[in-house]
Amino acid sequence: MILILLGPPGAGKGTQSQLISERLGLPQLSTGDMLRAAVKAGTPVGLKAKQIMEAGGLVSDEIVIGIIADRISEADCAKGFILDGFPRTLAQADALDELLKSKGRHLDVVVELKVDDTKLIERIECRARETLAAGGTVRADDNADALKTRLIAYYRETAPLIGYYYAHRLLKSVDGMKPIPEVSRQIGELLDQFQHA
Numbered sequence: 242m243i244l245i246l247l248g249p250p251g252a253g254k255g256t257q258s259q260l261i262s263e264r265l266g267l268p269q270l271s272t273g274d275m276l277r278a279a280v281k282a283g284t285p286v287g288l289k290a291k292q293i294m295e296a297g298g299l300v301s302d303e304i305v306i307g308i309i310a311d312r313i314s315e316a317d318c319a320k321g322f323i324l325d326g327f328p329r330t331l332a333q334a335d336a337l338d339e340l341l342k343s344k345g346r347h348l349d350v351v352v353e354l355k356v357d358d359t360k361l362i363e364r365i366e367c368r369a370r371e372t373l374a375a376g377g378t379v380r381a382d383d384n385a386d387a388l389k390t391r392l393i394a395y396y397r398e399t400a401p402l403i404g405y406y407y408a409h410r411l412l413k414s415v416d417g418m419k420p421i422p423e424v425s426r427q428i429g430e431l432l433d434q435f436q437h438a
């Protein structure tokens with residue numbers, strides 16, 4: 242099964258993809274995590290992405306499409322995978338479609354995490370406080386300025402994907418404002434129909 246988790250920053254995509262990954266035994270492909278790892282390792286991609294990410298902007302389509310093309314060709318993706326944070330633009334969605342087509346594969350479902358927009362900033366600020374309290378390091382882009390840029394990028398570039406996948410009859414929505422286990426239960430229910438796909 243190949244699925245996408247779609248939603249604004251702070252919607253819970255990372256948390257839910259990890260839970261689905263454990264439940265279905267499929268790898269979770271988070272472009273955010275992969276890019277953060279590249280920044281940390283100081284690779285050429287990381288060097289290009291660092292400032293853009295810290296400011297909350299979108300890394301170029303060319304870079305992220307390249308990362309995903311390589312990653313989905315790996316052996317552990319043969320059974321399927323969960324995309325978290327990709328695609329984020331219509332160009333990325335088209336590229337994914339082409340990539341899958343060239344491998345004779347297809348997308349099974351796009352899960353939209355619906356959230357109350359006014360709660361997003363609160364959620365991300367709360368995540369930053371909890372991380373600090375636990376002695377962790379807060380993400381460089383979890384600050385007010387970068388967050389505003391991330392939200393603008395989401396509404397300009399990513400939100401149109403909801404209509405795009407709806408038109409392709411791939412979109413399923415769940416209420417992302419519910420507690421984590423409840424959201425996970427709702428996603429589990431709708432994925433049950435695709436288990437054997």
Ligand code: ADP
Nearest residue numbers: 250251272273294297298299300305326327329
């Ligand atoms: P969030 O969903 O909380 O904003 P992510 O971890 O998914 O966070 O992404 C962090 C940052 O990584 C983004 O703000 C962007 O700079 C970059 N990024 C991740 N995925 C993509 C993508 N598909 N296209 C462009 N940039 C991306």
